[in-house]
Amino acid sequence: MVVAQAWAALGDAVAPLSNASGRPLTRTVKLLLDPLVLRPVRNPHLASGAVAAEHVDELRDTIAAAGPVLAATAAWFVLLKKTRRQAGIADGHPQDLYFQHCFELAHQHGDPAHLPDATAVAAESIAEIHSPATRLTVAELRRFVTDPARRAELTRLLTVAWAGARDPGAEPVDVAGFLADPDPDLFATLVAQGAGTRGAGELAQPGVARGYGLTDRPRLSPPALGDSASKQQLPKPLDRSVFERLFAAIRQVVTDDPDALVRNEIHRTAQPWQLAEEVSRVVMVLGRAASAGLVDEEVTGFGARLRARWAKEAYVRRVLRMPSAVPEDLLADVHGVRGAYLRRLWVRLHGRELRHETLAAVELWSVLDGVLRSVIMDQRDRLRSTLERAAR
Amino acid sequence: MTRPHPEQTALLEARGATLCWDVLTDEPPVVEVHDDQAAADWLWELDDDATALRTVAYLGWARAWWPASAVAGVPPLDPALLAAELAVATAAVDHLLDDADAVERAVAAAADAVHPLAALADDPDLGARATELAARLADLADDHGIALPTALPEPVSPVPARSGFALAAGGTVGEDVVVLRGSSPIDWALVPQGAVDAAADATWAVVRRGGESVLEVSAPGTGVPLRARFGPLDVALDERGDGAVPVPATVLFLPAAQRVLTVYSPGFAVPDAPEDPDAPARRAAIVAMAKARRTAPDATLTERAAGR
Numbered sequence: 001m002v003v004a005q006a007w008a009a010l011g012d013a014v015a016p017l018s019n020a021s022g023r024p025l026t027r028t029v030k031l032l033l034d035p036l037v038l039r040p041v042r043n044p045h046l047a048s049g050a051v052a053a054e055h056v057d058e059l060r061d062t063i064a065a066a067g068p069v070l071a072a073t074a075a076w077f078v079l080l081k082k083t084r085r086q087a088g089i090a091d092g093h094p095q096d097l098y099f100q101h102c103f104e105l106a107h108q109h110g111d112p113a114h115l116p117d118a119t120a121v122a123a124e125s126i127a128e129i130h131s132p133a134t135r136l137t138v139a140e141l142r143r144f145v146t147d148p149a150r151r152a153e154l155t156r157l158l159t160v161a162w163a164g165a166r167d168p169g170a171e172p173v174d175v176a177g178f179l180a181d182p183d184p185d186l187f188a189t190l191v192a193q194g195a196g197t198r199g200a201g202e203l204a205q206p207g208v209a210r211g212y213g214l215t216d217r218p219r220l221s222p223p224a225l226g227d228s229a230s231k232q233q234l235p236k237p238l239d240r241s242v243f244e245r246l247f248a249a250i251r252q253v254v255t256d257d258p259d260a261l262v263r264n265e266i267h268r269t270a271q272p273w274q275l276a277e278e279v280s281r282v283v284m285v286l287g288r289a290a291s292a293g294l295v296d297e298e299v300t301g302f303g304a305r306l307r308a309r310w311a312k313e314a315y316v317r318r319v320l321r322m323p324s325a326v327p328e329d330l331l332a333d334v335h336g337v338r339g340a341y342l343r344r345l346w347v348r349l350h351g352r353e354l355r356h357e358t359l360a361a362v363e364l365w366s367v368l369d370g371v372l373r374s375v376i377m378d379q380r381d382r383l384r385s386t387l388e389r390a391a392r
Numbered sequence: 393m394t395r396p397h398p399e400q401t402a403l404l405e406a407r408g409a410t411l412c413w414d415v416l417t418d419e420p421p422v423v424e425v426h427d428d429q430a431a432a433d434w435l436w437e438l439d440d441d442a443t444a445l446r447t448v449a450y451l452g453w454a455r456a457w458w459p460a461s462a463v464a465g466v467p468p469l470d471p472a473l474l475a476a477e478l479a480v481a482t483a484a485v486d487h488l489l490d491d492a493d494a495v496e497r498a499v500a501a502a503a504d505a506v507h508p509l510a511a512l513a514d515d516p517d518l519g520a521r522a523t524e525l526a527a528r529l530a531d532l533a534d535d536h537g538i539a540l541p542t543a544l545p546e547p548v549s550p551v552p553a554r555s556g557f558a559l560a561a562g563g564t565v566g567e568d569v570v571v572l573r574g575s576s577p578i579d580w581a582l583v584p585q586g587a588v589d590a591a592a593d594a595t596w597a598v599v600r601r602g603g604e605s606v607l608e609v610s611a612p613g614t615g616v617p618l619r620a621r622f623g624p625l626d627v628a629l630d631e632r633g634d635g636a637v638p639v640p641a642t643v644l645f646l647p648a649a650q651r652v653l654t655v656y657s658p659g660f661a662v663p664d665a666p667e668d669p670d671a672p673a674r675r676a677a678i679v680a681m682a683k684a685r686r687t688a689p690d691a692t693l694t695e696r697a698a699g700r
Contacts, residue, residue, distance in 0.1 A: 001437065020484035021444060026492045081534060093496070093537045308426035312410055318398035319412075321456035321585055323660045369427065373490065386659060387584055 002056050003033070006063035013071035016078050017099075031099040032073065037066045041360040044184055072106035073099070076122070079112050083122040089130055097129055136256050138229075138247055144258035145243055146227045154225055154262060158242070161270035162222040172199045175282075175289050180301035184361035187282070196281020199288070200272030212288065213339015214238045214346060223269050237346045238274055242266055245350065252351040261354075268353070273346070279359050280349040283367065287345040290368055294338045302365060306372050310337060313376055322383045330382050337375065345371045393422045397670075399457050399580060400678055402449035405490040409435060413446050415453050416677055421446070434488050444485050451478040451692065457580070459590030459679045463612070466682045467699025468586065473512075474694045476505035480528045496536045502529060503540050510543035512697060521693050571605070572644060573597035574651060577672060578611065582656035582663055587616035588633070591679050596622055596653045598643055605643060608636045611655045619658050623650040 007014070007024050017028040024033060034040060038059070040047035045055045046062065080098045105112075105125065112118035145151065173195035178186045190196075203209045206218045215238040226241025234240060234248055242265050246253065255261055268276045273284045286302070293299035293307035318324075326334065333340045348371060352359060359367065395401065396414035404411040404421075408430025411421040420442070425431045434441070451474060460468035479498035486495045509529070512522035526543075533540045575593040588594075589612035599606045609620045613633025620627045620635060623646045629635040654663040685695045 001433070019486050020480075021441065021487065023487035026486050026489070026495075029487070030492065085534070090537065090539050094535060097537075305427050308424075312424060312426070315395060315398065316403060316405070316410070318581070319401045319403045319456065320452075321398075321581075323584070324581070325658075325660055325662050365429075377491065389659065 002051060002059050003029075003063065006060045009064065010067045010070060013067075014074050016074040017070065025095070027095040027099060031095070032070070032103055033063070036100070036103055037070075038062060040362045044362055047362045068110075069103070069106045072109075072111040073102045075112050076102035076105045079118060079122045080126060083119070083126045087123070087126055087130075089126065091130065098125075101125055101129060136250065136253050136258055136261065138250055141243070141246055141250070141258055141262075142227060145225060145262060151225065154242075154266065157263065158222055158225060158266050158269070161267055164270065170194070170198045172201060173285075175199075175286055176300070179286065179290055179299070179303055182302065182361065182364060187361035187364065190282050190285075191278050194278060196275075196278050196283070196285050197272040199285035200281060203273070209238060212342045213336055214342060220274075237343055237350070242269060245269070248347065249351050249354050252354040254355055268350075275346070275349055276353055280353060283349055283359065283364065284342075284345065286364065287342060287368055287371070291338045291341045291345075291372075294341060294372075302368055305365075306341075306369065309369070309372055310376070317380070317383070320380070322380065323387050326383065327386055330379060330386075333375075333379060340375045340379075341372055344375050395422055395424075397674060399674065400453075402446065402453040404445050404449040404452070406445070406488045407431065407434065407490050411438075411445060411449065413449055415450065416681055421449075441485060441488060444481070445488065447692075448478065448481045448485055451481055451694075454692075454694070456585055457678065458585070459580075459675070459682050460586060461589045461591035461679060463589055464591035464679045464683060466590070466679060467686075469694050469698050470508055472502070472504040473508050473697055474692075475502035476509060476525055476529050477692055477694055478502070479532060480525060483528075483532050495532065496538070499529065499532045499536050499538050503533075503538070505529060506541050506543045508697075512693075518693060518696055522697075525693060568606075569600045571598045571600055572651075574653070576653040576655075577675070578655045579663070579665075579668075579671065580675065581665070582654070582661040583618065584616060584657055584660050587614060587618065587657055588612050588655065589614070590675070594620065594633075594653050594655045596620075596651075598639065605639045605641050606636050607639045607643065608634075609653060610634050613655075616657055617659075618655055621654040621656070621663050622652070629655075 004023055007018070008022055014024075017025055017032070019025055038046045045052065046059050051059055077094075077098055080102060081094055084094060105121065109115045109118070109121065112122070115121065145154065173190060173193055175190065175195060178190060203220060209215045209220050210218060213236065215236050217239060220238060223239070223245070224241040226243030229241075229244040229247035231248075234244060237245075240248065242262065246261060246265055253261060264276070268274060271281075273281045275281050275284065290299065290301075290303040290306050293303035294310050296307075297303075299307060345368075348367065395412050396416075400415050402413040402415050404413075408427035409423055409425040411423055413419070413421045423435070423438075425435070438445075454469060455471070455474055455478065458466075458469050460466055475498070479495070479502040482489070482498040483495045489495075491497075506526070506529075509522050509526040512518050513526070515522065530540060532538075573596065575595040577593050578588050578590075580590065592612035594609065594611040596610075597608045599608055607622060607625060607627065609622065609627050609629060611618055611620060611629055611633035613629060613631070615631050618629040618633060620629060623643065625637060625639060625643070627635040627637045652667075656663045685691055686698060688695075
């Protein structure tokens with residue numbers, strides 16, 4: 001509510017960043033206010049949600065102080081949209097692509113109305129944003145892994161990596177306390193304790209990873225190197241070949257160097273949870289504990305919130321008049337929602353690692369909750385497509 | 393508070409909570425919180441935003457359950473116009489929505505509205521609203537990088553002419569002898585939106601024809617593939633909603649409770665639920681509500697444009 005009032009005080013100048021109710025757009029919050037103005041990672045006391053009374057003034061002042069730069073950001077956004085139209089560009093989501101760039105321009109140049117060559121700067125920005133990225137393509141990746149000499153070496157590397165796979169050794173850490181009261185310091189402690197690695201220990205038991213829906217195999221085994229993949233027929237995450245893992249996440253890949261990418265992926269497959277960073281592994285452990293609520297285990301905190309979201313889905317589907325005759329494969333996902341959840345969580349964390357993105361404690365809930373929302377949306381999309389098929 | 397029946401629920405998935413309005417009443421929504429922290433941000437000011445939120449929810453209800461019926465005089469809504477109104481209404485409350493991509497999805501789903509909106513632009517009653525809606529939709533498309541088609545210069549019919557609901561014929565003609573006949577209402581939950589005339593019954597008749605018994609079925613279908621169950625029998629219906637199947641004469645001995653015709657859309661629903669005793673009254677109330685909407689002071693553009 002404080003954010004809403006402080007935003008309203010900025011007036012019409014930020015209208016391009018607001019909706020018809022005069023509130024900051026979802027993407028304004030996600031891409032500008034949160035990461036660039038309020039910065040909850042550095043200022044956890046200003047994180048969205050309940051801000052304590054003693055911080056209200058600081059929150060209001062922070063937004064008010066950002067008023068001029070936000071107004072200039074809005075003006076740059078309008079100019080960039082116009083430039084985009086003139087350039088005949090239709091790709092990509094303008095808010096996603098331009099908001100943060102506009103914020104930089106606003107910092108650098110202030111309001112474009114006071115900059116004589118604003119049009120040129122805008123044109124340059126648009127050209128830069130839409131220039132084809134030097135990103136690795138699937139074809140390049142395939143060429144790399146199918147080179148005969150290299151293939152032998154990579155296969156050897158895979159064997160070596162798995163031969164050195166270590167046993168977590170220590171007992172798992174109980175994360176229920178964190179899920180009930182997600183204190184950022186406690187998250188740091190969990191990471192420092194290796195709670196993610198230690199929580200992976202049980203995956204070595206036959207059937208455990210299969211029970212979580214991460215594999216179809218009774219026991220985890222080294223992945224194949226692979227040289228082909230199909231978007232429609234990807235195996236479960238931990239059954240994917242090295243090539244399939246990178247293929248599935250190719251858009252997240254920020255490097256154009258296949259050598260480092262493939263070597264890192266090979267290394268990653270032999271790590272606990274088959275993820276490279278302890279933070280990711282801790283999130284898998286948290287997701288495993290929180291998602292227990294989806295299958296009616298006793299949970300509190302994060303887990304109870306996930307369960308509450310899932311519990312109303314059957315009613316929502318009836319309200320949306322979605323098909324009640326569900327195809328087999330989808331039915332498996334609906335009944336095995338926890339598996340669908342953990343698979344998607346793994347894929348997200350894998351993608352984050354490839355993007356070299358950090359994950360702060362304050363973002364955890366939005367990741368854990370966002371994964372369930374995404375699973376639910378995906379199921380609805382599939383239901384809708386059965387409806388379209390039936391109508392034909 | 394309990395949730396309204398799904399058929400009369402206008403639902404909004406807001407951040408941290410789901411709001412359910414009963415379209416048959418003016419009561420405030422049933423609020424179900426699943427994330428108290430996220431909901432705490434805005435739930436306190438629900439009253440301020442209630443109208444805007446209810447509009448989104450109501451348009452969503454209309455998309456799913458609008459009971460178009462030739463029999464009851466409820467004209468169908470133009471799905472493209474409805475999608476345009478839904479997109480603009482969704483964007484107005486985007487800060488309260490659960491799904492961060494809701495606006496983008498809604499705008500993409502409204503691309504077909506460009507033509508009916510252009511066709512309404514010169515309408516003396518609705519032109520101003522249609523023009524404003526088109527402009528807002530274009531702005532949103534621009535913001536979200538969605539390409540809308542260019543409006544056709546030739547005006548097209550504002551509401552695409554539907555094939556019209558085939559009225560259930562019932563009985564038969566000629567030499568045949570109708571031995572037994574009856575009708576049953578159609579369960580909305582078993583067919584997708586727009587598949588049948590929402591207020592017309594499906595009829596059946598057992599006919600003696602050339603020494604054989606035939607079960608003839610007629611449903612007020614609109615072209616969506618349908619089937620019908622009658623006791624142990626399962627009959628495929630053609631595009632007009634008609635079907636027939638030879639039956640043993642013993643069909644006449646079916647107990648009355650089993651001489652019920654259940655129309656369903658295969659692939660959409662399986663007719664296995666017990667009959668809902670509240671359904672006829674509820675559906676009659678929804679049809680009556682929809683019938684009154686076109687002239688309601690707060691009628692949406694889509695509702696006003698319906699049946700013109």
